[in-house]
Amino acid sequence: MAGKGIKKKGITVSKKDDFSAWYGELVQKAELADLRYNIKGFVCYMPWAVISIKKMFAKYEKALEKYGHQPLIMPSLIPESNFHLEAKHVEGFAPEVFWVTEAGDGKKKFEEKLALRPTGETAFYKMYSLWIQSYKDLPFKRYQSGSVWRYESKMTRPFFRGREFHWIEAHNVFATLSDAEKQIKEDMKITHEMIGDEFAIPVIFFERPKWDMFPGAVRTHAADALTESGKVIQLPSTHLLGTNFSKPFDVSFVDKDGEKRYGYITCYGPAISRIYGAMVAIHGDDVGLVLPFDLAPVQAVIVPILFEDSKDNVLSECRKIEKMLSGRYSVKVDERDDKSPGEKFNEWEMKGVPVRIEVGPKDVEKGQAVVVTRHDGKKNAVKVSGIEKAVTDIAKRFTKELKDRQMKNFAERIVDCKTMPELEKAISDNNIVRCGFCSMELDGEKCADIIKDKTGAEVRGKKVDKENKKFLKCVVCGKPAKETVYVAKSY
Amino acid sequence: MAGKGIKKKGITVSKKDDFSAWYGELVQKAELADLRYNIKGFVCYMPWAVISIKKMFAKYEKALEKYGHQPLIMPSLIPESNFHLEAKHVEGFAPEVFWVTEAGDGKKKFEEKLALRPTGETAFYKMYSLWIQSYKDLPFKRYQSGSVWRYESKMTRPFFRGREFHWIEAHNVFATLSDAEKQIKEDMKITHEMIGDEFAIPVIFFERPKWDMFPGAVRTHAADALTESGKVIQLPSTHLLGTNFSKPFDVSFVDKDGEKRYGYITCYGPAISRIYGAMVAIHGDDVGLVLPFDLAPVQAVIVPILFEDSKDNVLSECRKIEKMLSGRYSVKVDERDDKSPGEKFNEWEMKGVPVRIEVGPKDVEKGQAVVVTRHDGKKNAVKVSGIEKAVTDIAKRFTKELKDRQMKNFAERIVDCKTMPELEKAISDNNIVRCGFCSMELDGEKCADIIKDKTGAEVRGKKVDKENKKFLKCVVCGKPAKETVYVAKSY
Numbered sequence: 008m009a010g011k012g013i014k015k016k017g018i019t020v021s022k023k024d025d026f027s028a029w030y031g032e033l034v035q036k037a038e039l040a041d042l043r044y045n046i047k048g049f050v051c052y053m054p055w056a057v058i059s060i061k062k063m064f065a066k067y068e069k070a071l072e073k074y075g076h077q078p079l080i081m082p083s084l085i086p087e088s089n090f091h092l093e094a095k096h097v098e099g100f101a102p103e104v105f106w107v108t109e110a111g112d113g114k115k116k117f118e119e120k121l122a123l124r125p126t127g128e129t130a131f132y133k134m135y136s137l138w139i140q141s142y143k144d145l146p147f148k149r150y151q152s153g154s155v156w157r158y159e160s161k162m163t164r165p166f167f168r169g170r171e172f173h174w175i176e177a178h179n180v181f182a183t184l185s186d187a188e189k190q191i192k193e194d195m196k197i198t199h200e201m202i203g204d205e206f207a208i209p210v211i212f213f214e215r216p217k218w219d220m221f222p223g224a225v226r227t228h229a230a231d232a233l234t235e236s237g238k239v240i241q242l243p244s245t246h247l248l249g250t251n252f253s254k255p256f257d258v259s260f261v262d263k264d265g266e267k268r269y270g271y272i273t274c275y276g277p278a279i280s281r282i283y284g285a286m287v288a289i290h291g292d293d294v295g296l297v298l299p300f301d302l303a304p305v306q307a308v309i310v311p312i313l314f315e316d317s318k319d320n321v322l323s324e325c326r327k328i329e330k331m332l333s334g335r336y337s338v339k340v341d342e343r344d345d346k347s348p349g350e351k352f353n354e355w356e357m358k359g360v361p362v363r364i365e366v367g368p369k370d371v372e373k374g375q376a377v378v379v380t381r382h383d384g385k386k387n388a389v390k391v392s393g394i395e396k397a398v399t400d401i402a403k404r405f406t407k408e409l410k411d412r413q414m415k416n417f418a419e420r421i422v423d424c425k426t427m428p429e430l431e432k433a434i435s436d437n438n439i440v441r442c443g444f445c446s447m448e449l450d451g452e453k454c455a456d457i458i459k460d461k462t463g464a465e466v467r468g469k470k471v472d473k474e475n476k477k478f479l480k481c482v483v484c485g486k487p488a489k490e491t492v493y494v495a496k497s498y
Numbered sequence: 499m500a501g502k503g504i505k506k507k508g509i510t511v512s513k514k515d516d517f518s519a520w521y522g523e524l525v526q527k528a529e530l531a532d533l534r535y536n537i538k539g540f541v542c543y544m545p546w547a548v549i550s551i552k553k554m555f556a557k558y559e560k561a562l563e564k565y566g567h568q569p570l571i572m573p574s575l576i577p578e579s580n581f582h583l584e585a586k587h588v589e590g591f592a593p594e595v596f597w598v599t600e601a602g603d604g605k606k607k608f609e610e611k612l613a614l615r616p617t618g619e620t621a622f623y624k625m626y627s628l629w630i631q632s633y634k635d636l637p638f639k640r641y642q643s644g645s646v647w648r649y650e651s652k653m654t655r656p657f658f659r660g661r662e663f664h665w666i667e668a669h670n671v672f673a674t675l676s677d678a679e680k681q682i683k684e685d686m687k688i689t690h691e692m693i694g695d696e697f698a699i700p701v702i703f704f705e706r707p708k709w710d711m712f713p714g715a716v717r718t719h720a721a722d723a724l725t726e727s728g729k730v731i732q733l734p735s736t737h738l739l740g741t742n743f744s745k746p747f748d749v750s751f752v753d754k755d756g757e758k759r760y761g762y763i764t765c766y767g768p769a770i771s772r773i774y775g776a777m778v779a780i781h782g783d784d785v786g787l788v789l790p791f792d793l794a795p796v797q798a799v800i801v802p803i804l805f806e807d808s809k810d811n812v813l814s815e816c817r818k819i820e821k822m823l824s825g826r827y828s829v830k831v832d833e834r835d836d837k838s839p840g841e842k843f844n845e846w847e848m849k850g851v852p853v854r855i856e857v858g859p860k861d862v863e864k865g866q867a868v869v870v871t872r873h874d875g876k877k878n879a880v881k882v883s884g885i886e887k888a889v890t891d892i893a894k895r896f897t898k899e900l901k902d903r904q905m906k907n908f909a910e911r912i913v914d915c916k917t918m919p920e921l922e923k924a925i926s927d928n929n930i931v932r933c934g935f936c937s938m939e940l941d942g943e944k945c946a947d948i949i950k951d952k953t954g955a956e957v958r959g960k961k962v963d964k965e966n967k968k969f970l971k972c973v974v975c976g977k978p979a980k981e982t983v984y985v986a987k988s989y
Contacts, residue, residue, distance in 0.1 A: 043628055044621075045577055046612060051625055054568035054640070061559075061569065068552075077545035078552065082662055083574075083645060084596075086536055102602045105575075107614065110649035111593045121537060123598065123614070130535075134542055137534060149545070154574060154645070158601035171573055 017294040017357065026236040030164070030288055037296045037357050039287065040165040048163045048170035055358060056166070056283065058304035060173065063279050064152055066205055066301075067175055070197050076148040076177055081130050083154065084121040089129035092255040099222020100125050103157040105170075123156040128223070128248075128274065131178045132256035139270060142182055142262050146190075147270075150177035152279075166284025167240065167498055174278040180258055180270035187247060187271035191228060194245035194275040195471065198230050201277070202242055206286050207299045207409035208232045209417050210242055213468035213493060218452040221274075225249040231467055231495070232285050233417045237437025238496040239467065240285050243277040290382075290409055296359030297382050300405040306336045307398055308355045309376075312348050312367030324371045324391070328364060331395050336402070356381060361405050362398055382409055421493075423476065427461070430482055430494065434462040439495040443478025443488025454483035458494055467493045508785040508848070517727040521655070521779055528787045528848050530778065531656040539654045539661035546849060547657070547774065549795035551664065554770050555643055557696055557792075558666055561688050567639040567668055572621050574645065575612040580620035583746040590713020591616050594648040596661075614647040619714070619739075619765065622669045623747035630761060633673055633753050637681075638761075641668035643770075657775025658731065658989055665769040671749055671761035678738060678762035682719060685736035685766040686962065689721050692768070693733055697777050698790045698900035699723045700908050701733055704959035704984060709943040712765075716740040722958055722986070723776055724908045728928025729987040730958065731776050734768040781873075781900055787850030788873050791896040797827045798889055799846045800867075803839050803858030815862050815882070819855060822886050827893070847872060852896050853889055873900055912984075914967065918952070921973055921985065925953040930986040934969025934979025945974035949985055958984045 018036060022029040034040050039056040052060065068078070084107060090097040105123040109116045124130060131149070139147055152175045163169050177194075181187045195212050202208050210230035220227040221244065229244035253259065253269040262268045290297040300306060309325045311318075325340045332338040341351050348365070355363055365377040370388075378397055379386045382405060389397045422438040424430040433440045445451050447469060455466040469490045478488045509527065513520040525531050530547040543551065559569070575598060581588040596614040600607045615621060622640070630638055643666045654660045668685075672678045686703050693699050701721035711718040712735065720735035744750065744760040753759050781788040791797060800819055802812045816831045823829040832842050839856070846854055856868040861879075869888055870877045873896065880888045913924040915933045924931045936942050938960060946957040960981045969979045 041625060041628070043625070044573055045580070045624060046573060046575055049573035049575060051573065052571035054570060057569040057571050060571070078548040079545060080543035080548050080551070080664065082535055082537060082540035082542065083647070084537055084540060084662070089536070105598050105601045105612075107596050108599045110596045115649065121596075133536060134532060134534070137532070156574070158606065171575070173571065 017353070021293050022235055022291065026234070026288075027164075029293070030291075033287065033291050033295060034165050037359065039296075042165060046170075048159060050165050050169055052280070055304055059298060059302045060279055060283050062302050063206065063283060064173075064175070067201055067277055067279065068150075068152060070201055071150050071175070071177060074148075074193055074197060075146070076150045076179075079131075079149045079151050080153070081124075081127060081134075081151050083124050085124055085127075085130045087120045087122060089133055090122065092129065093223045093252055096128065096223035096252070103159065105156050105158055124153075125155055125157045126276070127151065127155075127176050127178065128252060129256075131176075132252050132258050132272070135178070135180060135270075136257040136259070139180055139258055139260050142260050145180060145182045145260060145270065146186060147180040148177065148190075149179070150175055164284070164498070166280050166287065168281070172278055173280040174276055177275040179273045179275075180253070181273070182260065182262065182268070182270070184249070184271050187249070187273050190273045191245050191247055194243070194273070195228065195230075197275075198243050198245075198277070202230065202232070202282060203410065205299065205301065205406070206282060207406050207413065208242070208282070208285060208289055209410060209414045211417075211493070212471040214447070214471055215244075215468040216447040216451060216455065216466055216492075217449050218455065219465070219468070221246045223248060223251050225251060228471055229468075231493075231497070232289065233413075233420060233439065233495075234285070234288050234498070235416075237420065237434075237439070238498050239439065240281075240288075240498045242282055242285060243275060245273060245275040248272040248274060289413060291359070294353075295357030297409065298359040298361065299409060300361050300402050303359060303361050304337065305339045305355075305358070305360045306402070307332055307338045307362040307364060308351075308360045309338065309340045309364045309366065310348055310351045310355070311340070311342065312365060312370075313344070314368060317368035317371070320371050321366055321368055324376075325366050328366070328376060328391060328394055332398055335395075336398060362401055364394070380405070382412075424482060425478065425480070427482060430458070431462055434464045434494065434496065439493055440464070440482075441476060441491060441493055442482040443480050444490045444492040445481035445484055445486045445488065447490050447492070454481060457483050462494075462496075464494050464496045467495055467497070469493075508844070512784050513726055513782065517725070517779075518655075520784070521782075524778065524782050524786060525656050528850065530787075533656060537661075539650060541656050541660055543771070546795055550789060550793045551770055551774050553793050554697065554774060555664075555666070558692055558768055558770065559641075559643060561692055562641050562666070562668060565639075565684055565688060566637070567641045567670075570622075570640045570642045571644070572615075572618060572625075572642050574615050576615055576618075576621045578611045578613060580624055581613065583620065584714045584743055587619065587714035587743070594650065596647050596649055615644075616646055616648045617767070618642065618646075618667050618669065619743055620747075622667075623743050623749050623763070626669070626671060626761075627748040627750070630671055630749055630751050633751050636671060636673045636751060636761065637677060638671040639668065639681075640670070641666055655775070655989070657771050657778065659772070663769055664771040665767055668766040670764045670766075671744070672764070673751065673753065673759070673761070675740070675762050678740070678764050681764045682736050682738055685734070685764070686719065686721075688766075689734050689736075689768070693721065693723070693773060694901065696790065696792065696897070697773060698897050698904065699733070699773070699776060699780055700901060700905045702908075702984070703962040705938070705962055706735075706959040707938040707942060707946065707957055707983075708940050709946065710956070710959070712737045714739060714742050716742060719962055720959075722984075722988070723780065724904070724911055724930065724986075725776070725779050725989070726907075728911065728925075728930070729989050730930065731772075731779075731989045733773055733776060734766060736764060736766040739763040739765060780904060782850075785844075786848030788900065789850040789852065790900060791852050791893050794850060794852050795828065796830045796846075796849070796851045797893070798823055798829045798853040798855060799842075799851045800829065800831045800855045800857060801839055801842045801846070802831070802833065803856060803861075804835070805859060808859035808862070811862050812857055812859055815867075816857050819857070819867060819882060819885055823889055826886075827889060853892055855885070871896070873903075915973060916969065916971070918973060921949070922953055925955045925985065925987065930984055931955070931973075932967060932982060932984055933973035934971050935981045935983040936972035936975055936977045936979065938981050938983070945972060948974050953985075953987075955985045955987045958986055958988070960984075
């Protein structure tokens with residue numbers, strides 16, 4: 008009955024037809040961000056998004072601490088000279104730095120420009136050289152949650168890519184290369200636990216080709232997630248920096264044998280605001296937002312179906328259900344009287360509330376309520392005495408079901424190609440291509456450029472996990488394939 | 499027995515004799531901050547401080563949300579033109595702003611300078627004018643947790659005052675002045691709940707004199723806390739901005755009667771990093787840090803007294819106690835074998851761990867442990883079966899006892915003065931003076947300047963709570979006293 012005659016006010020473009028327009032409309036209609044701030048590339052994050060983002064930070068920080076990282080708060084400004092200590096790093100980041108050059112009413116000009124941190128290496132390692140003295144100080148694992156600023160030349164999109172974003176960066180120092188390698192594995196494990204299990208986004212870790220590494224890294228591993236448009240989005244990356252930074256920054260220690268040695272450094276950077284954007288993009292549908300159960304600002308909304316003569320009964324039943332749930336869940340009775348039930352349904356669907364509980368006069372008579380799950384639209388009449396159990400059952404499976412759906416999607420989208428025409432077709436059909444490739448060293452970049460020119464897609468690298476598929480020849484040049492790589496368009 | 503022959507390694511200067519040196523040493527020895535970062539006025543916050551600061555943020559955010567505030571994340575950069583909309587605001591903050599003038603490798607110069615947010619009004623209200631349209635949107639209560647940057651000319655001191663600090667700012671809009679006034683009262687209530695009850699720092703709220711207001715405010719209320727040196731430190735302030743900002747920023751709404759009206763704005767700014775510094779300064783002693791129970795990174799440390807022949811027994815008893823406590827408390831067994839028990843005692847006292855549990859072989863024989871509380875040094879032998887209850891009892895009273903101690907100190911330090919010589923003596927004896935004063939309007943500033951010149955102390959304003967004490971004459975000029983004010987030196 009409820010909802011009859013109400014025009015569904017979802018999103019006016021389909022996600023399938025025009026992902027960009029769909030995403031933009033969702034961000035606006037679910038009130039996630041406002042793009043009208045008067046500096047280009049900077050947006051305001053609205054409460055509905057911020058509440059989830061804070062939960063994501065809290066979960067991630069807890070996980071990092073469980074694995075032995077301790078929190079720091081480092082300054083947001085970095086002297087220019089710090090950057091110049093590592094040549095590739097400065098070269099990579101120089102085009103993207105916002106510079107503070109003066110203070111006050113114009114009289115104070117800084118002798119040395121100060122960078123608004125685009126990434127923290129050159130601040131952290133300056134201090135690490137003071138903090139790390141002996142092998143007893145290792146392993147040294149620290150992280151910071153904070154903002155970074157990058158003068159992006161690429162098109163910005165709220166949460167996905169902006170000129171200010173919100174992330175965690177972990178910087179770790181080890182006595183040996185093998186300890187550092189273990190950390191990279193641990194970072195990947197944390198990624199799967201967080202991005203995969205908690206945020207319901209399956210990712211594949213790729214070792215990036217040599218021409219696509221973090222500036223200053225020995226090796227870059229990055230998690231790619233798949234969006235419905237067929238483009239991948241890079242989520243956390245973990246980098247083996249080796250001794251590239253520890254030498255110029257003198258991050259060294261006296262080893263057991265009394266010798267001075269340089270530490271092996273790894274860094275890991277989950278960009279929470281970007282992960283939030285990916286989550287919105289990946290789980291959302293044409294009705295609106297879909298959020299993992301734990302991350303939803305409201306987990307269950309109770310909507311009364313009100314008629315004048317039964318209003319009090321229905322409302323008191325709603326409040327009773329609210330009371331049953333509110334100890335464990337974030338729950339809300341929508342008592343507004345200037346909206347119809349149908350309008351409320353639409354609004355909470357747009358906002359991605361995982362569970363809706365409808366209570367009408369007939370439900371009260373039967374001692375039941377109608378429980379609707381957001382991700383699959385299923386409706387069930389449930390006895391009021393069993394509501395808590397029903398919601399708890401949903402809480403247990405909701406996020407897993409979101410993830411499983413995406414896993415299936417991901418697996419189906421990977422297409423093996425042996426020739427360029429096959430690859431071009433597969434990419435234009437919004438797939439990810441698996442193919443043979445001549446080399447991930449710098450000599451392979453030429454073939455990667457050809458793919459990029461023809462299709463707009465990039466060589467994302469080779470899978471970190473064991474790769475079962477082997478190809479004989481490079482899909483571009485036909486030379487023997489040293490690697491099996493994945494090719495996709497990306498955000 | 500433990501600790502015998504161990505030189506107490508507390509702080510080498512007494513807090514009473516030289517507060518500044520004491521504080522500096524405490525910050526270093528308890529490993530709270532490192533001042534060696536290579537930009538003046540910017541420091542690195544170390545894990546032991548950051549863990550407590552994060553807990554403080556979480557408590558405060560929860561309280562603000564309980565009172566109906568919703569979280570935002572606003573950009574850190576603000577266009578210069580936003581500042582110029584409110585004349586007094588720009589005048590007050592202009593000398594303190596860090597300016598971003600360029601990006602990238604020097605080619606991109608911004609047409610308009612971008613301020614690193616020294617405070618958020620001019621970013622928030624620019625957006626509020628878009629977000630607030632109707633009386634239905636009011637009250638509108640939002641907050642942000644984040645960093646602010648100020649090119650301070652005053653001497654910096656870690657946590658107390660730095661060029662980057664970490665705070666919460668809440669900005670609220672109301673339809674009427676009286677609603678705004680109620681918000682000011684609510685802000686004060688939150689302050690007492692948080693700063694007073696949770697962080698154990700008693701404060702007095704003062705209405706500041708007209709010459710000492712937040713730039714752009716109609717009225718400023720600020721909470722002063724007392725330190726042992728007799729100086730006060732300003733903790734959160736809450737400002738009635740009235741329509742001073744809503745007019746130039748056009749924060750307006752269509753009222754029930756269809757008329758356009760300007761919103762009444764209040765703002766509230768608890769600077770968490772500064773409150774942390776105050777907490778360290780106020781509760782600490784010559785042995786080290788003292789922290790409110792909830793905020794301590796480790797709440798109970800278990801120190802085994804190890805001898806070769808009983809080592810296994812003692813360690814297993816320690817782990818048993820750890821297991822009993824670890825569900826409810828943050829607890830740690832200090833198993834290091836390169837430190838003596840006495841050295842461990844000193845270290846954990848320096849770090850401000852509220853409860854120490856000592857377990858030696860004789861304790862194991864008797865089925866007991868020795869429980870020591872950090873704030874009063876009291877030792878009690880407790881049956882192991884009763885340890886959880888003992889710690890829970892301590893948890894309940896610890897923070898309250900810290901606060902009560904400070905309340906007593908605060909009350910004793912307030913000295914009534916009728917003449918300037920009395921005032922000068924009281925200030926030089928490290929007290930807070932209560933006295934008659936001619937006027938808190940701008941015509942009173944001359945008398946305030948005389949006090950400042952003679953004593954270095956400032957007129958902090960009149961108490962917001964009811965003032966029972968009346969004076970006949972202004973302590974400086976002898977004219978009739980319109981107000982009873984408080985005078986103190988400040989950080």
